[in-house]
Amino acid sequence: MTDSKVTSLDVARKAGVSQSAVSRVFTPGASASQKTIDKVRKAADELGYRPNVLARAMVSGKSRIIGLVVAYLENYFYPEALEKLSNALQAQGYHVLVFMASQTKGNIDSVVEEILDYQVDGIVLASIAMSSDLAERCDKAGVPVVLFNRYEEGEGLSAVTSDNLSGGRQVAEFLLAGGHTRIGYIAGWEGASTQRDREQGFLEGLKAGGQELFTRAVGNYEVDTARTAAREMFADPGKRPDAVFIANDHMAFAVMDVIRFELGLSVPGDVSVVGYDDVPPAAWLAYNLTTVRQRANLMVEETVKALLAHIDTPDTAEARMVAIDAPLIVRGSARIPQGWTRT
Template identity: 40%
Template sequence: MAKAGPGAKANAPRGKRATSYDVARLAAVSQSAVSRAFTPDAYISPSMRKKVLAAARQLGYQPNAIARGLTTSRSRVVALFMPNIGNPIYPFVLQTFSHRLRSHGRQILLLPLVENANEALACMLQYQIDGLVITAASPLALSKAIARKCLAAGIPVVLFNRYFADLKVASVNCDNARGGALAAEILHGAGHQRFAFIGGPEETSTHIDRYRGFADRLRAFGAAAPLIETGPYTYDGGHGAGMRLFARRDRPDAIFCANDVLAIGALDAARVGHGLQVPRDVSIIGFDGAPMAAWAGNDLTTIALRLVAMVESTVEVLLRAIDGQRAGSEPIRIPGDLVIRKSARMPGGSLPAAST
């Protein structure tokens, strides 16, 4: 890990870290006042505390927890990049990162949606951020540019629920291809014949791998290739795709959607938009395990991410990298779990009671 020049710490008077006495002298207060200013329960007036904090900042003095970080040049702050949190799994992802990082004494700085990668790197450097998690809830090209800049600057980066085919960055993902294959097995096994896939932006790794797993397995079964519709990873994207698919003369009787909000949009296009019964007329399977997949009005069969395990793995990889261990760039893949509800017929089973 980073080390200052040999012997530098002990000798150079300029290099000596400011003490509470230095702060007291500069602020023209007692050392005890400095100590109280940094103690949550201690009595000190707001104006006195402000005076102490101003002097402390001027001297680069930092107490306690931060001081521990100082000796290893770490701020103990990790940045998280997730500017597009339209996908409803991300609030839970954020909470889980917050809990896990806190248990390791880390805080989260939220990296805002920036103009370009330079702006992001400047922020990372100015706040001396220890490491960065880039989630799939972020623009792809910008994320890649930011990852490249940070790695070149020696700042560890881990991708969450995304990987780059053409840039070596550590990443933690769901086993998306396996999830897609599972959806194909269920829908084909249930006796469906006209398959469709509703996907997200075509360049994202979630879209690519979920489609590939689904289409490859269908091909292995000798089934016809699925129809494809794509859109943004939103309810409206899924609703629009569903409306187009159900208006076709050869409308599909089985749809696999690349995430749950797409699937809920497709469900509503079927039921409300086209008066179809689910799953009598069409089976629909989603991906993610979003909370609203469980709502009685949706009752969506889905492949749920193991979000807690994915977050824990991401934090582990990141902290190891911050500790100076080299992170492998081969994507880590954690399987998803099939959650059976009533939006899809099951192989060999009877028709589940219609939920509408």
């Protein structure tokens, strides 16, 4: 065993190829024959060689690293979506660094400042927002930013979301068709575009059906806050809603538990409950939750497409706002109107 580090030149000599051929084999997207690839990888394995990614980045000016920022992972939607996003970027030859941040802009700004120090090629912000001055700094640094499941008006950033307006309207139409007359809403974090659009679509749907919102509370996309909101909303038996739309499934599960196990009410016999996201537990028999599906595969596909366009063609790529169709998934947590069927 030797203390000297194996170099690409050592691999080239052992494989009987040029040093540039070794470089091509280990450079994503570079061209090399299968015969050369096999010879180089065999020699590299025998010598224990690993390419120096950081050194290559210094030479090429590209780190092949994407910074991925997420606010929280408690909601089942994000681990699944971020796994898909990481896999999709890795398939394109990029490495992914994951950073955690809170939803407040000040915290996110400091995290993004740190990410820029890593010389990343691009940044994906999952369900968080960034200030306009930091967006401008990223632009000046030549680092494109794409927002996932969130958008910012007027910032000139590409963003991919589900069609939250349409999703909210569908829930209103479904509950009205079920004959509900006292319909409540438990909101998410009110600084989020997803929350605003879901509620706006919901209210528009109720208005189109000749109704207004019966009661409202804020769950802030947090389980404990959602539980408190549910207790307050259902505290007075004479003023209880007969249906409630909750801004995401993560909160909806907590609300259902309060309704059934603390208050002794039946779902959907006494109260219909509808969520948003369609995370895996929504299909469990314990919840059987009617909800709006966020199509993570399509959202990830569009996010990667937008990010790579900004990286590969920075002078011509334009900011894109993509809203993916979000279908209502009908299960058993809400009264099913006549003519509607379970999904």
